[in-house]
Amino acid sequence: MIATLGVVPALLALRVSASTSSFFSLPRTFPNISACANEPVTYSCENTTAIQNTCCSPTPGGLVLQTQFWDTHTGLEKKGQLLPKNSWTIHGLWPDNCDGSFDQYCDLSRQYDPDPSPSVLPDGTPVPAYKGPGVDTFVAEFGRLDLLDFMNKYWVSQGSPNSDFWGHEFSKHATCTSTFDVACYGPEYKKNQDVVDFFDAVVRAYKMYPTWEILAASGIVPSNKTTYSLSQLQTALKAQTGATPYLGCGQNGTVLEEVWYFHHVLGTEQFGHFKTVDSTTKSSCSPTASIHYYERTPTSEREVRLLP
Numbered sequence: 001m002i003a004t005l006g007v008v009p010a011l012l013a014l015r016v017s018a019s020t021s022s023f024f025s026l027p028r029t030f031p032n033i034s035a036c037a038n039e040p041v042t043y044s045c046e047n048t049t050a051i052q053n054t055c056c057s058p059t060p061g062g063l064v065l066q067t068q069f070w071d072t073h074t075g076l077e078k079k080g081q082l083l084p085k086n087s088w089t090i091h092g093l094w095p096d097n098c099d100g101s102f103d104q105y106c107d108l109s110r111q112y113d114p115d116p117s118p119s120v121l122p123d124g125t126p127v128p129a130y131k132g133p134g135v136d137t138f139v140a141e142f143g144r145l146d147l148l149d150f151m152n153k154y155w156v157s158q159g160s161p162n163s164d165f166w167g168h169e170f171s172k173h174a175t176c177t178s179t180f181d182v183a184c185y186g187p188e189y190k191k192n193q194d195v196v197d198f199f200d201a202v203v204r205a206y207k208m209y210p211t212w213e214i215l216a217a218s219g220i221v222p223s224n225k226t227t228y229s230l231s232q233l234q235t236a237l238k239a240q241t242g243a244t245p246y247l248g249c250g251q252n253g254t255v256l257e258e259v260w261y262f263h264h265v266l267g268t269e270q271f272g273h274f275k276t277v278d279s280t281t282k283s284s285c286s287p288t289a290s291i292h293y294y295e296r297t298p299t300s301e302r303e304v305r306l307l308p
Helices: 007-020 034-038 135-141 145-154 162-176 193-206 211-217 230-241
Strands: 063-069 089-096 246-250 255-266 273-277
Touching (some): 089 145, 089 162, 089 193, 135 145, 135 162, 145 162, 145 193, 230 246
Antiparallel strands (some): 246 255, 255 273
């Protein structure tokens, strides 16, 4: 019912329900990992025997990437879709295979991407465009106003509505992450519980890496005049994370746009310990040319740390 009402009416309905009830409890979205206590303890991609219970460790996608964007505009400013001031934004949480390869759109029964990319998988399987309600309504159905608020502030799309981008990230990546398989939630699974759980995990991982602050504290700030070297950027980030992340640049490797932090994970992707490892992907930033870390268009960002 809530999905048909739209997000705002749904959230209002939840608020009314909460205020008129003497007891109000939001449904939980975490998986059932009670059996994992009896499984061998090992980091993903470091196990010497096959993982038996794939709900306990991401497999085969055990090389987990927390990825972020540095965009300077959204293209949807007139609709109020703005970037968070003094912060990089979430791209996603990706399950690469241990050799650096990756799968995508692994469960088409959970395909919520309105514009799949790719639209045809390498084996020739078409990925149909999703036509249903946005995944933001899934979050609203679980009453997660806090999560939805954070996502709208820090998980901001360029050129498409935020909810379309979130649906893309879940469908392309989470469906290939074993710890978000529907079976991991047990017999009490509620529809779209896995989607909300994935979004929670994305936010937890993102909070580990305040990229803007790390760089700024190292004297590296967005500028339309000053440029930086790749080694400066890599050294500043490695000094605080313990490993060299992937840095992505556009315009022939001279404009900073992305960062990917690589990990092996002890436990589930939801709650496990993320151990940083060096990037397995060569940076697309020039190792010799000056790199621009451009300031944002002032009208494209907003201060999101103030109370509403």
